Amino acid sequence: xxxxxxxxxxxxxxxxxxxxxxxxxxxxxxxxxxxxxxxxxxxxxxxxxxxxxxxxxxxxxxxxxxxxxxxxxxxxxxxxxxxxxxxxxxxxxxxxxxxxxxxxxxxxxxxxxxxxxxxxxxxxxxxxxxxxxxxxxxxxxxxxxxxxxxxxxxxxxxxxxxxxxxxxxxxxxxxxxxxxxxxxxxxxxxxxxxxxxxxxxxxxxxxxxxxxxxxxxxxxxxxxxxxxxxxxxxxxxxxxxxxxxxxxxxxxxxxxxxxxxxxxxxxxxxxxxxxxxxxxxxxxxxxxxxxxxxxxxxxxxxxxxxxxxxxxxxxxxxxxxxxxxxxxxxxxxxxxxxxxxxxxxxxxxxxxxxxxxxxxxxxxxxxxxxxxxxxxxxxxxxxxx
Amino acid sequence: xxxxxxxxxxxxxxxxxxxxxxxxxxxxxxxxxxxxxxxxxxxxxxxxxxxxxxxxxxxxxxxxxxxxxxxxxxxxxxxxxxxxxxxxxxxxxxxxxxxxxxxxxxxxxxxxxxxxxxxxxxxxxxxxxxxxxxxxxxxxxxxxxxxxxxxxxxxxxxxxxxxxxxxxxxxxxxxxxxxxxxxxxxxxxxxxxxxxxxxxxxxxxxxxxxxxxxxxxxxxxxxxxxxxxxxxxxxxxxxxxxxxxxxxxxxxxxxxxxxxxxxxxxxxxxxxxxxxxxxxxxxxxxxxxxxxxxxxxxxxxxxxxxxxxxxxxxxxxxxxxxxxxxxxxxxxxxxxxxxxxxxxxxxxxxxxxxxx
Ligand SMILES: Cc1ncc(COP(=O)(O)O)c(C=O)c1O
Numbered sequence: 066x067x068x069x070x071x072x073x074x075x076x077x078x079x080x081x082x083x084x085x086x087x088x089x090x091x092x093x094x095x096x097x098x099x100x101x102x103x104x105x106x107x108x109x110x111x112x113x114x115x116x117x118x119x120x121x122x123x124x125x126x127x128x129x130x131x132x133x134x135x136x137x138x139x140x141x142x143x144x145x146x147x148x149x150x151x152x153x154x155x156x157x158x159x160x161x162x163x164x165x166x167x168x169x170x171x172x173x174x175x176x177x178x179x180x181x182x183x184x185x186x187x188x189x190x191x192x193x194x195x196x197x198x199x200x201x202x203x204x205x206x207x208x209x210x211x212x213x214x215x216x217x218x219x220x221x222x223x224x225x226x227x228x229x230x231x232x233x234x235x236x237x238x239x240x241x242x243x244x245x246x247x248x249x250x251x252x253x254x255x256x257x258x259x260x261x262x263x264x265x266x267x268x269x270x271x272x273x274x275x276x277x278x279x280x281x282x283x284x285x286x287x288x289x290x291x292x293x294x295x296x297x298x299x300x301x302x303x304x305x306x307x308x309x310x311x312x313x314x315x316x317x318x319x320x321x322x323x324x325x326x327x328x329x330x331x332x333x334x335x336x337x338x339x340x341x342x343x344x345x346x347x348x349x350x351x352x353x354x355x356x357x358x359x360x361x362x363x364x365x366x367x368x369x370x371x372x373x374x375x376x377x378x379x380x381x382x383x384x385x386x387x388x389x390x391x392x393x394x395x396x397x398x399x400x401x402x403x404x405x406x407x408x409x410x411x412x413x414x415x416x417x418x419x420x421x422x423x424x425x426x427x428x429x430x431x432x433x434x435x436x437x438x439x440x441x442x443x444x445x446x447x448x449x450x
Numbered sequence: 451x452x453x454x455x456x457x458x459x460x461x462x463x464x465x466x467x468x469x470x471x472x473x474x475x476x477x478x479x480x481x482x483x484x485x486x487x488x489x490x491x492x493x494x495x496x497x498x499x500x501x502x503x504x505x506x507x508x509x510x511x512x513x514x515x516x517x518x519x520x521x522x523x524x525x526x527x528x529x530x531x532x533x534x535x536x537x538x539x540x541x542x543x544x545x546x547x548x549x550x551x552x553x554x555x556x557x558x559x560x561x562x563x564x565x566x567x568x569x570x571x572x573x574x575x576x577x578x579x580x581x582x583x584x585x586x587x588x589x590x591x592x593x594x595x596x597x598x599x600x601x602x603x604x605x606x607x608x609x610x611x612x613x614x615x616x617x618x619x620x621x622x623x624x625x626x627x628x629x630x631x632x633x634x635x636x637x638x639x640x641x642x643x644x645x646x647x648x649x650x651x652x653x654x655x656x657x658x659x660x661x662x663x664x665x666x667x668x669x670x671x672x673x674x675x676x677x678x679x680x681x682x683x684x685x686x687x688x689x690x691x692x693x694x695x696x697x698x699x700x701x702x703x704x705x706x707x708x709x710x711x712x713x714x715x716x717x718x719x720x721x722x723x724x725x726x727x728x729x730x731x732x733x734x735x736x737x738x739x740x741x742x743x744x745x746x747x748x749x750x751x752x753x754x755x756x757x758x759x760x761x762x763x764x765x766x767x768x769x770x771x772x773x774x775x776x777x778x779x780x781x782x783x784x785x786x787x788x789x790x791x792x793x794x795x796x797x798x799x800x801x802x803x804x805x806x
Binding site (some may be wrong): 156376379380382383445446 | 455481520522524525566569570571
């Protein structure tokens with residue numbers, strides 16, 4: 066089999082073998098329900114309590130401020146809906162602000178709150194690099210704004226927002242601040258104190274943990290309304306028997322990723338910068354999307370004029386490279402994503418986007434191979450030999 | 451890049467799935483392609499073309515995963531609308547009965563799809579059609595599929611040498627039953643759906659309603675006459691009638707009446723009794739000779755006038771490179787302008803033209 070180059074770590078990452086190891090016993094011998102009173106239950110409860118504490122240490126928060134969920138999307142939903150419900154009930158306001166480049170888990174949720182529940186939303190625009198500005202945020206805050214949600218790092222173009230500045234402004238107005246940190250987790254500091262966030266979403270499968278488990282950090286007393294009702298797990302904020310193995314997997318993955326962070330980041334950054342330089346130099350009519358420096362270490366995203374991003378992904382797949390595109394859709398419906406639209410790229414560029422996201426195991430030869438094939442594929446697609 | 455990569459047109463159905471599995475088993479380097487086609491927005495079809503509904507896309511994706519081959523969906527909505535849907539509307543408006551599947555094969559499958567496949571490094575495409583291709587000296591020939599009841603060569607009669615050279619029909623020498631059992635052997639999940647998705651882009655099955663909605667200007671009422679020139683009633687617009695139609699004409703008569711022809715120039719629908727329906731002669735235009743060269747002299751062949759019709763013995767006389775006259779051995783019913791007349795010698799398909 067030919068070499069396969071996985072350059073789509075922003076979509077998901079492989080599970081770290083050590084993480085798998087940590088999870089396995091919890092599928093077999095240690096199968097207790099953490100809510101049970103007997104020793105089987107106690108051992109399971111101990112497992113998730115330890116996981117919660119380990120995670121709290123990374124986030125520098127209290128253990129009971131962490132709510133385990135089934136994924137990043139659920140965390141986003143819980144944050145927005147939970148806070149909105151409460152604001153409605155307590156008359157704390159009717160207006161929320163989200164950025165224009167949020168993940169659909171935020172955008173669609175906000176839209177539903179607007180269309181079906183009578184909330185007002187303001188979509189905060191970004192500049193051509195995808196950055197939101199604290200000054201702009203100030204201007205859209207209204208007397209009845211109760212929540213601002215701005216993602217830490219963007220999934221398509223990797224732009225990293227000035228979270229602590231943004232949060233400081235909302236706090237001046239006594240407004241809660243939520244951040245979707247799903248892409249940031251694993252590569253950027255998650256210290257909620259320094260960031261100044263009141264709520265923050267994380268998903269394990271982006272940092273070498275298992276799929277189907279996430280968490281919402283919610284500062285004490287900010288979130289009181291659950292979305293999923295039932296048993297009183299997770300402080301009554303998220304009903305349902307906890308997925309013990311996956312929660313332990315998430316905690317293990319987070320510990321490992323934080324320990325390796327500095328090394329991994331600097332290695333990925335070097336390779337990524339080499340890739341960016343090569344692409345921009347060897348491929349005409351190409352641009353780097355997102356911000357040059359405020360960007361995730363593993364993200365290299367581009368737009369190529371006159372290229373169909375959807376097809377570019379297919380060509381690369383046939384060359385054994387896994388990549389992704391904000392202009393692509395697996396049902397063959399090329400339309401620029403909300404992110405590319407928000408950057409106000411020309412239509413010619415916005416249909417030709419490519420995201421290459423590196424991982425901790427990406428190496429020199431992977432980047433070399435890409436440097437070789439990418440210009441060829443693009444030229445071939447453009448019909449210029 | 452590897453030599454000889456093949457793109458398989460996959461639909462999620464049993465035929466194209468087995469076609470892909472057979473090629474994979476023979477050791478070919480293959481990948482799957484599926485076309486996303488335009489569809490009329492509608493309730494029944496949820497705005498989805500029946501040839502590429504979400505269920506068939508996910509089925510095809512599943513098959514590709516089992517075979518461990520890359521699989522991609524290509525957006526062909528614009529091309530399909532331009533070349534097939536608009537063609538369909540134009541032809542009906544002009545008073546003839548088009549065959550959109552043939553047009554789709556010509557412009558979309560052996561047009562857009564072939565083009566994409568080649569640009570992605572394929573040297574050939576494969577489809578799940580019941581037809582065969584053989585090389586005879588320096589010529590490529592199209593043959594009927596071995597399963598006579600499933601043969602699809604009629605809708606492929608517009609292919610040329612450069613198409614056949616780059617095409618494989620892996621299931622053409624099998625019967626449908628054999629294909630089903632092969633699917634089973636290969637452990638392929640296949641949808642229980644109809645073979646043909648005729649008029650796949652309609653929201654329902656009613657092309658008359660479609661014409662009302664999309665080309666109302668083409669529907670002008672006019673007289674219904676019999677062959678003796680007597681006016682029998684009013685028709686609602688010529689596009690709403692097809693040759694050989696009996697029901698729904700809207701005139702009562704002691705003996706059943708059939709649509710014989712549509713006279714576009716004076717907007718008249720000609721109907722009469724069944725004995726007037728038969729004809730032994732037709733003219734075909736836009737003739738495609740699969741060999742690439744037309745015949746100089748008249749030739750014997752069997753001619754098929756619809757996808758489901760039986761081929762009938764006839765003489766084919768060339769008028770010029772693109773036109774022929776067909777003289778049938780006996781009268782046949784339902785010769786319909788706009789449909790293809792396809793010529794066969796034994797199981798070899800010689801080509802065909804559009805009935806004038
Ligand atoms: C920024 C962002 N938010 C939310 C999500 C959703 O996470 P999950 O896949 O765990 O639901 C993703 C993952 O694609 C993401 O990148």
